[in-house]
Amino acid sequence: MKKSLLGIIALPIIALTLAGCSSSASKDKTVNVGVLQIVQHGSLDAARKGFESELTKEIKAKHPKWKVDYNYQNAQGDQANLNTMSRQIVQKKPDMILAIATPSAQTVAKQTKTTPILTTAVTDLKSAGLVKSTNKPDTNVSGTMDLGPVGKQLKLLKSLTKNNKPIGVMYNSSEENSGLQVSIAKQYAKKNNIKLKIISVNSSNDVQSALSVMSNKISGLYLPTDNLMASSMKIIGKVANEKKLPVVTGSIEMAQDGGTATYGINYRDLGKQTAKMAAKVILDKKNPKDMPVETSKTLRLYVNNDRAKALGIDPAKIQEP
Known part of the structure; x- marks a missing residue:
């Protein structure tokens, strides 16, 4: 009888101990x-x-x-x-x-x-x-x-250009992701009779000089989601603003940092x-x-109002491609 009584008492104690361990584990994880x-x-x-x-x-x-x-x-x-x-x-x-x-x-x-x-x-x-x-x-x-809608982004840029000069594309060729997007851009351009001027840079020191050289030969600039381009947006935005070039970027954040607009990823x-x-x-x-x-x-149209106005573009007239 004593054994049975001890067993009855022990069961709740064991249950409480296990519950306490479980509770403690949950709190401490x-x-x-x-x-x-x-x-x-x-x-x-x-x-x-x-x-x-x-x-x-x-x-x-x-x-x-x-x-x-x-x-x-x-x-x-x-x-x-x-x-x-x-x-x-x-x-x-x-x-x-x-x-x-x-x-x-x-x-x-x-x-x-x-x-x-x-x-x-x-x-x-x-x-x-x-x-x-x-x-x-x-x-x-x-x-x-x-991977964003490269074709739609190029279409958006084309709607912002004011002459028939080629569209510039700048990227870092050492980034695999950028090379893929440039390939897609080439395919879209060929299909839609759009001329591209493509330039590759490998360091932030090359970005400003490369853009300055190509700026008079292009009607606008396309930048894929590229880490070097994203890190250089303030420089790119400054040069593009001086040269009156619309810039469409691969991401919204890049457009916020110096681009004109994008239809892309947040x-x-x-x-x-x-x-x-x-x-x-x-x-x-x-x-x-x-x-x-x-x-x-989620993909959405983003317009950098200040950059658009600086180019003489009414932000309200920029439409989703």
């Missing part, structure tokens, strides 16, 4: 997210901030007591930094990694084949060698792509979209290898 960014500029910063705010919101909605710790590393455009930082992030064994832009994703993917990696601001994950298929990645990588929204995928990885234990790569769900 910290989600660790490594964040690797190639360089600092408006578009990539917006993607990161959108990701972090939305992921924290998603996790807190389900587990109010959980903490989210972001180990943010920015390589400032240096490949050596990128290699070192990717190793450091992987060594900390985070719950998952966010890789911002193609070089970041490629570098960190070489460091781990097991830690879940989600990307944002990558133009094409398959061509970058990050996934086997966009529908079924079959690697530890998935995420969101930032990177903060893209970061939030990536965060919803990350929430499935962390909260629902989804595996990136089974998560289809996503494209931006």
Whole structure:
């Protein structure tokens, strides 16, 4: 009888102990997210901030007591930094990694084949060698792509030009994502009888001189979502303003920093979209290898009113292509 009585007393104690452990585990859990960014500029910063705010919101909605710790590393455009930082992030064994832009994703993917990696601001994950298929990645990588409507952006620029000179296209040929967009631009131009003058630059020091040389030979300037171009928007905007050249950019943030207009991606929204995928990885234990790569769900017309007015263009007359 004593044994039975002890058993009856012990059961509630064990239950309370287990409940206490569970409660404690819930309160003390910290989600660790490594964040690797190639360089600092408006578009990539917006993607990161959108990701972090939305992921924290998603996790807190389900587990109010959980903490989210972001180990943010920015390589400032240096490949050596990128290699070192990717190793450091992987060594900390985070719950998952966010890789911002193609070089970041490629570098960190070489460091781990097991830690879940989600990307944002990558133009094409398959061509970058990050996934086997966009529908079924079959690697530890998935995420969101930032390939915008290049054809519609060129159409928009054509509507802003005032003469028959070629449209200028400037990009960094060492960025794979930029090369892909320029190829699309060439195809669209050929199909629609648009003349292009394409120039490639490899450093910020070359941007101003290259644009100054080509400015009198073009009717407007198109800039793809290119990290070097995005980092140089203030310089580009200044020269374009002096030469009275309309500038259409690959992203809204680039247009805000010195362009005239765009029909494109909002990177903060893209970061939030990536965060919803990350929430499935962390909260629902989804595996990136089974998560289809996503494209931006939001595209919109953005007009930099001040830049448009400086060119003698009525912002209200700029229409969605």
